[in-house]
Amino acid sequence: MESSVVIRRANPAEHELLTIISFRSKSYWSYPDNYFQVWQKELTITADYIEQNEVFVCEMKQTAIAYYSLVQLAQDLLYSGARLEAGLWLDHMFVLPEFIGQGVGRLLFRHCKNRLSERGVISLNILADPNALGFYQKMGCEKHGLFPSSIPGRTTPRLTYRPSCDSHY
Numbered sequence: 001m002e003s004s005v006v007i008r009r010a011n012p013a014e015h016e017l018l019t020i021i022s023f024r025s026k027s028y029w030s031y032p033d034n035y036f037q038v039w040q041k042e043l044t045i046t047a048d049y050i051e052q053n054e055v056f057v058c059e060m061k062q063t064a065i066a067y068y069s070l071v072q073l074a075q076d077l078l079y080s081g082a083r084l085e086a087g088l089w090l091d092h093m094f095v096l097p098e099f100i101g102q103g104v105g106r107l108l109f110r111h112c113k114n115r116l117s118e119r120g121v122i123s124l125n126i127l128a129d130p131n132a133l134g135f136y137q138k139m140g141c142e143k144h145g146l147f148p149s150s151i152p153g154r155t156t157p158r159l160t161y162r163p164s165c166d167s168h169y
Contacts, residue, residue: 005104007111010055010067012047018055018067018094019045025066025094029131038150045069045092053091054115058108066095068108070115070124080148088116090126090161109139116163126159133157140165 010018022043023036036043049055049069058066071091077084090112095104116124127147128136136159137143146155 004060005107006059007056007108008059010050010057010069012050014057014064015045015047015050017064018050018057019043021064021067021096022092022094024096025100026129028097028100029129035151042150056108056111056115058095058104058111060099065099066093066104066108068093068112070112080150082148084127085125088119088121088124090124093132105135106139113161113163116161122162122164124161126161128157128159130155130157133159136161 022045026036026039026043045055053072054070056068057064068090069092071089073084073086073089075086077086093105093108093112095108112124126136126141128141133143136157139161141159141161142165144158144160147158148154149156
């Protein structure tokens, strides 16, 4: 798999493709349709978003199959009634359903780790889909509690990845 995969910076013109990947990946978990209405804005990637943040696409045979994005918050931000701390955040990591469980997420996270090393980042913040908690913990992330979801009555795991604490780095 690794030899046939390329990870590269996203092009702003790919925003619709990345949005499709977001929705298809999230649908893997059989969430109710009304959740997707709430997530519409969160899962929609714009050309401006790609220009303003670090967005990386994973391709296999010149076809996009996954992506992740890093967002730098310059100051604390209120979201769903709670505070997101200033710092670097893994904003999105989505893999097309037909590639889930085949190591694509691991490759993306390894690429992300290398990117953190290049930037000298000491901590990466993550709000994970509850179904992805085990994946992030396997990647060396530590859970620090729960954060209110944009879906009323739900929470999402709050994690941190610290390169200096990762024995698998």
